[in-house]
Amino acid sequence: MLSIVSLSLFGILNLFLGFLKSSRRLLLPATLLFVALAFAANLLDWNEQYLWFRNMLRTNNQFINFSGIILLTTFFVVALSRTFGKDEEHTHPAEYYAIMLFSVAGAMMMVGFENLIMLFVGLEILSVSMYVLTGTDKRNLRSNEAALKYFLMGAFATGIFLFGVALVYGASGSFNLAGIGAYTANARALGVSPLLYVGLLLILVGMLFKVSAAPFHFWTPDVYDGAPTLFTAFMSTVVKTAGFAALYRILSASFGGVYGYWWQVLSVITVLTLLVGNITAVYQNSVKRMLAYSSISHAGYLLIALAAQTRQSASAILFYSLAYSVATVTAFGVLMLVSEQKPVEGRPDERYEAFNGLAKRSPLLAFALAVSMLSLAGIPLTAGFWGKFFVFATAVDRGMTSLLVIAVLMSVVGIYYYFRVIIASYLKTGDGEPIEIRPLYRVILVLTTALTILLGVFPDLVRHLF
Amino acid sequence: MLTLTLILLPLVAGLVLLGLNGGAVKRVALAAALLELALAVYVVTSFQANTATQYAFSADWIGSMGIRFAVGIDGISLLLVLLSTLLVPLIVLSTFHHAYRNPSAFYALILFMQSALVGVFTARDAFLFYLFFEAALIPVYFIAALWGGENRVRVTFKFFIYTLFGSLFMLLGLVYLYLQTPGTHTADLTAFAQLSLTAEQQSYLFWALFIGFAIKMPVFPFHTWQPDTYVESPTPATMLLAGIMLKMGTYGLIRVVLPIVPLGVERWGTPALVLSVIGIVYGSIIAIQQRDMKRLIAYSSFAHVGLMAAGILSQTLDGVQGSLIQMLTHGINVVGLFFIVEIIFSRTQSRELDRLGGITQNTPNLTVYFIILMLGSVALPLTNGFVGEFLLLRGVFEYNTWLGAVAGLTIILGAVYMLRMVQKAMLGEKSGLTQHFTDLTLTEQLTLLPLAVMVFAIGLNPNAFLRLTEPAVAQLLQSMVK
Numbered sequence: 001m002l003s004i005v006s007l008s009l010f011g012i013l014n015l016f017l018g019f020l021k022s023s024r025r026l027l028l029p030a031t032l033l034f035v036a037l038a039f040a041a042n043l044l045d046w047n048e049q050y051l052w053f054r055n056m057l058r059t060n061n062q063f064i065n066f067s068g069i070i071l072l073t074t075f076f077v078v079a080l081s082r083t084f085g086k087d088e089e090h091t092h093p094a095e096y097y098a099i100m101l102f103s104v105a106g107a108m109m110m111v112g113f114e115n116l117i118m119l120f121v122g123l124e125i126l127s128v129s130m131y132v133l134t135g136t137d138k139r140n141l142r143s144n145e146a147a148l149k150y151f152l153m154g155a156f157a158t159g160i161f162l163f164g165v166a167l168v169y170g171a172s173g174s175f176n177l178a179g180i181g182a183y184t185a186n187a188r189a190l191g192v193s194p195l196l197y198v199g200l201l202l203i204l205v206g207m208l209f210k211v212s213a214a215p216f217h218f219w220t221p222d223v224y225d226g227a228p229t230l231f232t233a234f235m236s237t238v239v240k241t242a243g244f245a246a247l248y249r250i251l252s253a254s255f256g257g258v259y260g261y262w263w264q265v266l267s268v269i270t271v272l273t274l275l276v277g278n279i280t281a282v283y284q285n286s287v288k289r290m291l292a293y294s295s296i297s298h299a300g301y302l303l304i305a306l307a308a309q310t311r312q313s314a315s316a317i318l319f320y321s322l323a324y325s326v327a328t329v330t331a332f333g334v335l336m337l338v339s340e341q342k343p344v345e346g347r348p349d350e351r352y353e354a355f356n357g358l359a360k361r362s363p364l365l366a367f368a369l370a371v372s373m374l375s376l377a378g379i380p381l382t383a384g385f386w387g388k389f390f391v392f393a394t395a396v397d398r399g400m401t402s403l404l405v406i407a408v409l410m411s412v413v414g415i416y417y418y419f420r421v422i423i424a425s426y427l428k429t430g431d432g433e434p435i436e437i438r439p440l441y442r443v444i445l446v447l448t449t450a451l452t453i454l455l456g457v458f459p460d461l462v463r464h465l466f
Numbered sequence: 467m468l469t470l471t472l473i474l475l476p477l478v479a480g481l482v483l484l485g486l487n488g489g490a491v492k493r494v495a496l497a498a499a500l501l502e503l504a505l506a507v508y509v510v511t512s513f514q515a516n517t518a519t520q521y522a523f524s525a526d527w528i529g530s531m532g533i534r535f536a537v538g539i540d541g542i543s544l545l546l547v548l549l550s551t552l553l554v555p556l557i558v559l560s561t562f563h564h565a566y567r568n569p570s571a572f573y574a575l576i577l578f579m580q581s582a583l584v585g586v587f588t589a590r591d592a593f594l595f596y597l598f599f600e601a602a603l604i605p606v607y608f609i610a611a612l613w614g615g616e617n618r619v620r621v622t623f624k625f626f627i628y629t630l631f632g633s634l635f636m637l638l639g640l641v642y643l644y645l646q647t648p649g650t651h652t653a654d655l656t657a658f659a660q661l662s663l664t665a666e667q668q669s670y671l672f673w674a675l676f677i678g679f680a681i682k683m684p685v686f687p688f689h690t691w692q693p694d695t696y697v698e699s700p701t702p703a704t705m706l707l708a709g710i711m712l713k714m715g716t717y718g719l720i721r722v723v724l725p726i727v728p729l730g731v732e733r734w735g736t737p738a739l740v741l742s743v744i745g746i747v748y749g750s751i752i753a754i755q756q757r758d759m760k761r762l763i764a765y766s767s768f769a770h771v772g773l774m775a776a777g778i779l780s781q782t783l784d785g786v787q788g789s790l791i792q793m794l795t796h797g798i799n800v801v802g803l804f805f806i807v808e809i810i811f812s813r814t815q816s817r818e819l820d821r822l823g824g825i826t827q828n829t830p831n832l833t834v835y836f837i838i839l840m841l842g843s844v845a846l847p848l849t850n851g852f853v854g855e856f857l858l859l860r861g862v863f864e865y866n867t868w869l870g871a872v873a874g875l876t877i878i879l880g881a882v883y884m885l886r887m888v889q890k891a892m893l894g895e896k897s898g899l900t901q902h903f904t905d906l907t908l909t910e911q912l913t914l915l916p917l918a919v920m921v922f923a924i925g926l927n928p929n930a931f932l933r934l935t936e937p938a939v940a941q942l943l944q945s946m947v948k
Contacts, residue, residue: 380600396641412631427619460528
C-alpha cells in the first residue's frame, strides 16, 4: 500500500524536478531511486495480509509478487531511457517519467483490487497514461496516429468493461470480488441470473482488449510500432502483467463457480490468439512489429494458464510474466540501440537487415539479444522455457489436449521468427561500425541477460515465492 | 561423481578454449578429449556387468518440483558413453589439417556438444534428459550454420526447427507423465516406469515420445531434414550428427519408450516398426542412386538407423542388444567413412563419384582403411557391422518373419551401394582430378587407425561389450512383460 501512495507522490516530485534545466539531469537517477524505494516499500509487507479503504484493495504475497515484477520491469525500462528526442524544446522528460510512475501506481491497483470499481480506476489510470506515452513522439505522424487509435479503441473497450461491471452488479448485487464469488458459488444449486453471464462476457472483452488477445488485438501492432520503442517496451510488459494479474484475480475469486461457462470461451480466444500472434509474426519485416505480434502470442500462452485455472495457475502466470518481461525489455533495449545506428529517412531502421552482422559490431548486444530471443522462444536453460513449462503443465493437469497441441505447434512457429533475428546477427554479414553502449545501458543488459539464464537454470530461486 | 566429471570436463575445457587463441586451441581441445576418453575407458573397464546404475550422482536441482540432477551409468548407457568419448578425440584430430575460422569457438562448440551428449546418455531424471537432449542441438546447429556450405543457413534452420518440433511433443509427454506421479511429483525415469497407466494413455504417450525420437534418428517419413543437413554441414559436424547425435533417438527409445509405455509399444509397435523397415529399404535404394559421396553415406546412415529402431521395437533381447552394439559400430564406421570423404574432398575439391576414380593407384594406405570401414559397414563376418546387424535381424525375425525378411534386404542393398561407392571412387582409370592424389598424412593415419582397430576388435570379440550390456537389457525386457 505504501508503495502505491509513494509512487503517486514521487510522480509529482518528478514534475517539480522538470521545472529547472539544472535539475533535469537528476530525473533519471531520481526516478530509478523512486522505483527502487517503491520496490523496497512493497517488500515490507511480505507475509502480511491487509485490506485497505473499506475492503477496496488487498495486499498479500501475490500482490507483492505481481507488483514486484511490474516495478522490476519499470526499473529496467527507466534505466534504458536516455534523451527523449534530440530537440530539447519539444520533449518533456519530467512529464514522461512522472506519467510512467503514475501508470505503475495504476497497474498496482489492478493487481491488488478487491472491488471492481477499484479495478476500473486502476485500469483507467494505466490506460490514460499509456495513451499519452504513445503519442509522445509528437512530430512523428505514426506516433500521433497510434495514440489516437489507441485512445479511441481503448476508450471503447473501457466502456464495454464498465457496462459489464454494471450488469454483474445488477445480477449479484455486489462490486466486491468476494460478494460476486459468493453469488456464483451457488450457481449450480440456485442458478444465476443471465445478466451475470452477459456481464462476465463484457468484462472479459474489455480486459482481453487491454492484454491484446485476439480478436481484440487489432490496435496492438500499430500502437506498438508507432510508439517510441522505450514506451513500447513499457507497454508490452507492464500492461500485460497487470492485465493478466487482474484477469486472474477476477476469474478465480469471482467467477470460479461458473467455470463451466467461461472456460470454453477463453479456450477459443486462446487458440485464436496463439494462431494470429504467431502466424502473423512470421510475415513481418520489421523486428519491432514482429515483437508486437510476439507479444500477442505470449498473451495466448498466458491465457492457457488462465483457461486451465488450476491451483498452479497463479504461479505459472507469475513466472511467465517475469520471464517474458525480462526478455522483452532486453529485446527492445537492443532494438533501440541497433535501430538508431543507421536511420532510414530520419527514422530508426527496425528491419531484420539492420541486425546483420551484429555479433561483430557488438558481441554483448548480440549475445543479450540471442538470450532474450531464446527465452521468448522457450528454449531450455532460459527462463522462458520454465515459463512455458509451468503454463503447459496447468493445461496438462486440466486435460486440455487439443489446446496443448496447438500451443506446441505455435511454439515451433515462434522459434522460426525469433531465430531469424539470431541468424541475422550471427550468421549474416553486415557492414556497420562497432556500437557504443553507455555504462548504465550495459549494466542493465548484462543484468537482464544474467537473470534470464539464472532463472533458466534455477527456477526455484523465485518459484518458492510464488 | 565420475559421471559428473565426464559431463563437466568437456564443458569446462570448452569454456577455457573460448579464452585461448591461435595454434594451441587444437591441441588443448585434443588433450581434453583424450582425457575424457581415458576417464571413459576407466569407467568401461571397471564397470560391473550387472543391472545396477553405477557411478551415480544425484543432487537436488529444482527441489520444489522434485526435479533432480541425477546421472549414472548402467548397461544401456555404457556403450553410448564410450561412443561419445571415443569419437570426439578422433573428430578433433581429423580437423588438424584444416584451419577453421575462429578456431576457439569451433572447438569449444564441439566440446560443449560432447558434454551435452554424455549428459543425455547418463541422465536419470526426465527433465534433465530433456534438457541435455535440447542442449545438444544448439552447439551442432551453430557449428553447421557458421562453418557449413553455401546453403547452410536455410538447411540448418530447417533441421533445427524440425528437431525442436519433435522434442516439444516429447516434452508434453514427459510433463504428462510427471503430473501422474503421486504426491509432490518426481521426474525420476524409474518412477515413470512404475506408474500404472492404461493402454489408452500409453498409446498417446507412445506417439508423443516416439515422434520426438523418430525425428532425431530419423525414421521414415521424418527424414527429410537429414541428407541436406549432412551435406551442408562441415565434416566434423556431420560426424557429430551421424556418429553420435542420431543415437540420442535410438537411445531414447530404449531408455524412455520401452520401459515407460510398454502397452503403447505393444499396441503401436508394429506400425512404428513397419515405418522403420520402410526406411531401411527406401534409404538403401536412394543411396544406390547417389552421385555425391557425402549424400550417399547420409542415406546409408538413414537406412542403418532404421534397422536399429526396428530391432529396438521388436522388444527382443537380440534386437535390443544388437541395436546397442550397432550404435557403437555405426558411429565408428560412419565417422571413418565421412572422414575418408573429407580426405578425398580436400585433395580433389570434389565428392562426385563420376569425377573420381583410380585413387587406389597412389594410395595403398587410404585404400586399406577405406575397404576395412566399408566392409564393416556392409556387415561382413568378423567385422563389427556383422555382430550388430546379425543380432538386429534375428530380433526382427523373431518379432515377425515377413518384416525380418524385408529388413534383411539391408545386407544386399548395403553391399550394393557401398561397393559401388568404393569402385567408382577408388578403382578404374584415374580422372583429371585424381591425377596427383597423395596418400594419407600422419594425423590422418592416426585418426583412421583406431577406427580400423575398433572394426576388428568388436567384430572378433563382441562379447566383451555384449556381456556388459546384457543384464540391464534383460531386466528391461523383463520389466516390460509385467
